[in-house]
Amino acid sequence: MRLIIGCDHGATPLKDEIVKHLVAKGLEIEDAGTFGTTPVDYPDIAKKVCEKIQNKEKDLGILLCGTGIGISIAANKYIGIRASLCHNEYEAEMSKRHNDSNVLVLGGRVIGRDLALSIVDRYLLCDFEGGRHQARLDKIALIEKLQ
Numbered sequence: 254m255r256l257i258i259g260c261d262h263g264a265t266p267l268k269d270e271i272v273k274h275l276v277a278k279g280l281e282i283e284d285a286g287t288f289g290t291t292p293v294d295y296p297d298i299a300k301k302v303c304e305k306i307q308n309k310e311k312d313l314g315i316l317l318c319g320t321g322i323g324i325s326i327a328a329n330k331y332i333g334i335r336a337s338l339c340h341n342e343y344e345a346e347m348s349k350r351h352n353d354s355n356v357l358v359l360g361g362r363v364i365g366r367d368l369a370l371s372i373v374d375r376y377l378l379c380d381f382e383g384g385r386h387q388a389r390l391d392k393i394a395l396i397e398k399l400q
């Protein structure tokens with residue numbers, strides 16, 4: 254599984270914790286930044302991560318901003334990106350099983366470290382179920398085509 258993560262300045266500490274956690278589990282993840290507290294614009298970070306998923310350089314992304322809202326709005330503008338802002342493990346699981354989410358979004362100022370790591374673990378564990386859910390995703394893809 255080829256992973257990439259990115260955040261704005263509102264979530265750098267949580268992003269760093271997630272990277273540390275995944276590396277400790279033996280997973281590789283590209284860190285697209287940001288790396289400090291200097292303000293950056295979350296659409297720029299969404300672009301870095303989403304373009305690598307669009308061009309199939311990466312399989313899954315994790316994006317964070319302060320609330321998770323701005324960066325998920327930006328990410329979902331990219332064709333083929335299904336970014337899911339999750340606050341608990343159930344949302345993370347269902348966003349994979351039913352929505353085939355390819356970007357997990359978290360709010361760095363909204364949830365704590367332990368919950369965030371647990372959400373990430375559940376997200377990475379679950380797979381898309383296909384079937385009737387694929388037909389719904391096909392309808393979303395059609396919306397993208399008509400824009």
Ligand code: RB5
Binds near residue numbers: 318
């Ligand atoms: C940055 O201050 C903040 O607006 C951003 O991280 C995010 O919460 C936007 O949705």
